[in-house]
Amino acid sequence: MIKVILCDDHGLIRRGIRDTLADADDIEVVGEAGDYTELRGLLHKLGKDNPCDVLVLDINMPGRSGLDVLHVLKDEGSALRTLIVSMYPEDQYAIRALKAGAYGYVNKGGDPATLVHAVRTVAQGRKYVTPEIAQMLVESLTAPVTEQAHQKLSDRELQTLVMIASGKRLSDIAEELMLSPKTVSVYRARVLEKLGLTNNSELTVYAIRNDLVAS
Amino acid sequence: MTISGVEQAGRVLRVLHVEDSDLDHQLILAQLTRAGVRVELHRLDALPAVLAALDRPWDAIISDYNLPGFTGLQVLEAVKDRQLLMPFLLVSGEIGEDAAVAAMRNGASDYLLKNNLNRLAPALLHAIDAADSERARRAADDELVRSKQRLHQLAGHLQTSVELERAAIAREIHDDVGGSLTALKFDLAWIDRHAREPEVRARVAAALETVSSAIDASQRIMHNLRPAILEQGLVAALQWMTARFERRTGIEAALRVGEERLALPSGVPLVAYRTAQEALTNVSKHSGAKRVDIELSLDSGVLTLEIHDNGKGIAAEDLAKERSFGIRGLHERAATVGGWVDLSSTPGQGTSLILTVPLAPDAIDALDDATDFDKDIGHSIWGRA
Numbered sequence: 009m010i011k012v013i014l015c016d017d018h019g020l021i022r023r024g025i026r027d028t029l030a031d032a033d034d035i036e037v038v039g040e041a042g043d044y045t046e047l048r049g050l051l052h053k054l055g056k057d058n059p060c061d062v063l064v065l066d067i068n069m070p071g072r073s074g075l076d077v078l079h080v081l082k083d084e085g086s087a088l089r090t091l092i093v094s095m096y097p098e099d100q101y102a103i104r105a106l107k108a109g110a111y112g113y114v115n116k117g118g119d120p121a122t123l124v125h126a127v128r129t130v131a132q133g134r135k136y137v138t139p140e141i142a143q144m145l146v147e148s149l150t151a152p153v154t155e156q157a158h159q160k161l162s163d164r165e166l167q168t169l170v171m172i173a174s175g176k177r178l179s180d181i182a183e184e185l186m187l188s189p190k191t192v193s194v195y196r197a198r199v200l201e202k203l204g205l206t207n208n209s210e211l212t213v214y215a216i217r218n219d220l221v222a223s
Numbered sequence: 224m225t226i227s228g229v230e231q232a233g234r235v236l237r238v239l240h241v242e243d244s245d246l247d248h249q250l251i252l253a254q255l256t257r258a259g260v261r262v263e264l265h266r267l268d269a270l271p272a273v274l275a276a277l278d279r280p281w282d283a284i285i286s287d288y289n290l291p292g293f294t295g296l297q298v299l300e301a302v303k304d305r306q307l308l309m310p311f312l313l314v315s316g317e318i319g320e321d322a323a324v325a326a327m328r329n330g331a332s333d334y335l336l337k338n339n340l341n342r343l344a345p346a347l348l349h350a351i352d353a354a355d356s357e358r359a360r361r362a363a364d365d366e367l368v369r370s371k372q373r374l375h376q377l378a379g380h381l382q383t384s385v386e387l388e389r390a391a392i393a394r395e396i397h398d399d400v401g402g403s404l405t406a407l408k409f410d411l412a413w414i415d416r417h418a419r420e421p422e423v424r425a426r427v428a429a430a431l432e433t434v435s436s437a438i439d440a441s442q443r444i445m446h447n448l449r450p451a452i453l454e455q456g457l458v459a460a461l462q463w464m465t466a467r468f469e470r471r472t473g474i475e476a477a478l479r480v481g482e483e484r485l486a487l488p489s490g491v492p493l494v495a496y497r498t499a500q501e502a503l504t505n506v507s508k509h510s511g512a513k514r515v516d517i518e519l520s521l522d523s524g525v526l527t528l529e530i531h532d533n534g535k536g537i538a539a540e541d542l543a544k545e546r547s548f549g550i551r552g553l554h555e556r557a558a559t560v561g562g563w564v565d566l567s568s569t570p571g572q573g574t575s576l577i578l579t580v581p582l583a584p585d586a587i588d589a590l591d592d593a594t595d596f597d598k599d600i601g602h603s604i605w606g607r608a
Contacts (some may be wrong), residue, residue, distance in 0.1 A: 018402040024409025031416055068397065068451075095401045097442060100452040100463055116405045117438035120412040147466065162479075162518060164529065164577075186542075186567035191527075191579050198522045 010034055010131040013050060013059065015041045015077075016066035016093070021116060025064060025093075028120040035127055044072040051088075060088070061131045062111075064123075067094040067101055075108050082109045091130050093123070102141045112136025161202060166220075168195040172208055173215030228352045235261045236351070239276055241286035241298050243268040247337065251285065251314065258344030274301055281309065283332075283351055288315035288322065296322070299329055308358055310350035314343070379559040386449075386493060393449035401441045408434045450496065457485060457492040458519070461499060465517055472507045474515055474532075481520040490560045491580055495519070495528050498553055498564065502530035502576045510534025510574060521582070526562075528578040537568040553578075 012029055014037060016022050022040055029035045038060055041047035051059050067074035074092055081088055091112045092105040102113040111130040114123055126136040137145070161169065171181045182189040196211075205211055215221045242248050248266045255262050264285075267273050270293045284302065286295040295313050302309050310332045313323070323334045332350035335343055411434060415427045445451070452460045458480050469476040487495075499517060506515050512534030519528050553564045553576075562580030 018398075018406070020406035021402055021409070024406045024413075027413050028409055031413070095397060095405060095442065096445075096451050099467065100450075101455075104455060104459070117401075117408065117435070117442065120409055144466075162520060162529075164518075186569075187565040187577065188563065190563065191565050191577060194523070194525045194527065194579055197525070198520075201523050 009036050010062060010127060011036055011038045011060040012062045012064060012127060013037075013039045013041070013047070013054075014064050015044075015047045015069075016064075017042050017069045018066075021066075024120075025116075025123065028123055029127065032124045032127075035124065043069055044077055047077070058087070062127050063088050063090045064127070065090050065092055065110075066116075067092050067105065068096070075104065078105070078108045078110055089130050089133070091126055091136065099140070099144060103144055106135070106137075106141075106145075113141065161199060165195050165199045165202070168192060169199045169211060169215055170220050172196060172199075173212040173221045175212075228355060233261070235263060236282040236347075237263050237280065238265070238347075239273070239281045239284045240264050240266045241268065241273055241284065241290065241295065242266055243287065243291050247287070250337075251340065251343065254340045254343050255347070260344050260347065270297070273298055277301060277305055277307065283310040283312065283347060283354075285312045285314050285347070288313060288318045296326060296329065299326065299331055303330055308354050308361075310347070310354045312343075312347060312350060314340070375555075375558065378555040382556050382559050383490070389448040393445045396441055396445050396448070401438070401445065404434055404438045404441060408438065453492055453496055457487060457495055458482075460492070460496050461517060461519060464496070464499060464503065468503050468507070468515075474507065474512060476503075476515050476517070479516065479518045481522065485519075485521055485526075487526065488560070488582060491526065491562075491582070494556050494560050494562070494580070495526070495578060497556060498576070498578045499528060499530060501553060505576075506530070506532045506534065506574075512573065524581060524583040526578075526580045526582055529575055530577075531573060531575040533573040536570040536572050536574055537566075538570050542566065542568055 012035055014022050014025055016025070019042070022042075026037045026040070029037055039050045039054060041050050054060065065074045065077060072080075074094075078090060078092070081090065089111045090109070091114060092101070092110045093114050093116050094101055095116050097115055105113045112126050112135055114126045114136070116123075129136040167185070168181065171184070176184070178189050178192055182192045185192065199211065200206065203211075203214060205214060212221075240248055240251065242251075245266070248264070252262070252264045255264070265276075267276055268290060270290075284298065286298050288295045295315065299311055299313070302311055311330065313326045313331050313334045314337060315334075316337050326334055332353070333346045335346060408431065411427055411431050415424060415431065418424050418427060450460060452463045461478055461480070465476045465478040468474070503515065506512055510532045512532035515530065515532040517528070517530050520526070550564055550566050557564050557578055557580065560580055562578060565577040565579070566574070567577070568574040
């Protein structure tokens with residue numbers, strides 16, 4: 009028998025989930041909590057060692073959010089397997105939940121049978137991953153999303169550097185790039201900071217040395 | 224001869240007369256009185272007394288050139304230093320053309336010779352009228368600037384109120400509507416599992432479809448009001464937005480960020496999110512682009528978000544229109560957090576929308592000090608807001 013604890017701040021939804029799981033012969037709901045404090049009390053009462061097989065946890069509770077609870081449980085070294093549920097569609101929270109240590113993510117507004125399937129999967133110690141989530145995971149592996157661009161100059165910054173080194177004035181650069189002078193100033197300041205220089209002359213020298221402009 | 228505004232008002236003029244000769248003082252008083260000007264003419268001839276007198280209200284100053292220990296030009300200088308909008312008539316004996324020209328250049332309203340005072344009365348009235356007009360013009364200008372500022376503040380407040388209201392409504396939908404619909408779906412599913420009759424099950428199946436689409440709708444509405452993903456941070460929200468944009472439109476979209484974790488003041492993430500959202504909407508609707516690049520960076524205390532597409536670009540005339548209408552909302556929104564928006568485009572070379580938000584109140588001042596672009600730009604680049 010798979011033992012499940014529910015934690016969701018919405019009473020009617022708890023009942024809905026409870027009824028759904030109760031209709032599955034192999035699942036038994038052993039406890040319910042409306043927030044993190046109640047959950048703590050419940051876990052304490054049920055005993056530290058294996059109070060349940062699966063914790064069904066809402067991600068969007070007032071006070072401590074589901075993700076925070078996950079982090080706390082993980083930090084404590086808890087062996088609880090958590091299935092995150094939410095009213096938001098998967099693509100927004102699923103990856104984060106999985107990264108935070110959840111065993112799966114289910115949209116409460118979907119087919120209730122999915123919930124049963126997910127609980128069974130997690131109870132076996134496996135992560136519950138839908139094909140859509142799997143697709144997102146794969147995409148996040150190969151996408152060069154967070155390039156460490158800190159030391160490297162962006163295209164705009166490079167453009168600004170070259171124009172300054174060519175002797176153009178702030179107002180001319182602003183006009184040519186169709187930006188306000190303030191914005192050009194921002195890029196200039198960034199270039200100076202990233203390259204460790206202090207004024208336009210040094211910028212020009214740098215540009216010439218690095219063949220960015222003809223000397 | 225036109226009747227001056229002063230004459231029409233019939234007011235008594237208070238005029239300071241800087242003159243050491245009491246005789247000349249009486250002559251000028253007589254000249255003015257004969258011309259029908261109602262005037263209180265107060266004579267002073269010591270510089271300290273004159274300077275002290277400048278603190279009191281006068282309609283005009285008539286000054287001699289040669290005075291004991293000082294000149295009329297010094298009085299004029301003092302008037303200018305105090306930035307008084309004061310008609311100043313230099314009335315003197317022979318002082319030479321150069322001195323006269325210098326006086327006029329320095330802001331004297333008029334210069335008259337003592338042996339020819341016929342022009343004195345009309346010159347005085349004219350000078351006072353001109354000063355009155357200038358005063359009115361400046362007041363109107365100030366009022367216009369203040370009015371614009373008020374409008375700007377109001378727009379900012381409206382933006383903030385709208386966002387706050389949206390967040391509140393999204394929360395209510397999540398808690399009340401969304402929750403109840405979800406509970407309803409669970410109950411319908413239970414009925415479906417426990418009912419025998421085919422008609423009942425068929426009806427429940429239909430009801431389940433209805434409630435499912437209601438749940439979808441409420442999720443969509445919640446998202447449009449206040450994207451939940453934003454609570455994960457701006458970077459997460461932009462990552463999600465970029466991926467979804469590419470999935471939905473087929474336009475290649477790439478996000479580049481300097482750091483994963485950004486500590487941003489409240490209000491800034493939502494402004495950046497909404498700006499990106501609108502920019503991407505425009506890209507998909509108008510640009511014909513094959514690729515869009517989004518870059519977020521935080522350096523030197525300034526946040527910039529650039530959305531660049533390789534589409535057909537915006538022609539100069541349309542750019543001006545864009546700048547006034549399409550971008551106005553984005554600019555006002557950016558202004559609520561102290562930032563601004565640039566729209567840069569060349570036909571055939573794509574379009575860039577750049578949001579800039581200084582994060583520290585002195586970040587922009589620091590930039591200003593660092594500007595050594597050109598010695599002939601005498602004023603700050605922030606000279607005009």
